[in-house]
Amino acid sequence: MIQDQLSRGHRITVILRALRIPSSTYYDWLKWHPKSRNRRRIKLKELVQVLWQRRKFYGYVRIAKRIRKLLKCRLSDRTIWKVMRELGIQSTMYRKRSKKPTTTTDMPQKPN
Numbered sequence: 001m002i003q004d005q006l007s008r009g010h011r012i013t014v015i016l017r018a019l020r021i022p023s024s025t026y027y028d029w030l031k032w033h034p035k036s037r038n039r040r041r042i043k044l045k046e047l048v049q050v051l052w053q054r055r056k057f058y059g060y061v062r063i064a065k066r067i068r069k070l071l072k073c074r075l076s077d078r079t080i081w082k083v084m085r086e087l088g089i090q091s092t093m094y095r096k097r098s099k100k101p102t103t104t105t106d107m108p109q110k111p112n
Contacts, residue, residue, distance in 0.1 A: 002026070041083070047071075048083050059091040060084050 005015045016023055051063050064080040084090065
């Protein structure tokens with residue numbers, strides 16, 4: 001919005017006064033860039049998303065172990081848990097099915 005008003009020829013001081021934004025806030029915003037922690041977190045989110053897409057049954061523990069192996073860095077399981085929660089993804093649980101043994105009798109049962 002500010003850039004649009006500047007392109008129309010309005011002065012920045014007038015725009016900021018109309019929006020009730022201090023000029024120091026505006027100039028701090030111009031110089032702002034994401035911190036290294038945030039850049040790392042964004043890359044981590046992308047990697048978690050890729051790993052989860054390949055194996056949807058992997059939970060945060062397995063994904064964390066896999067990332068530690070790939071990147072060879074220290075990383076806690078809880079960090080991956082938080083990232084997965086932010087992305088809204090979770091592991092898909094599959095129920096193990098086992099066939100129950102059937103009992104067949106060749107001879108007729110005797111009365112009790």
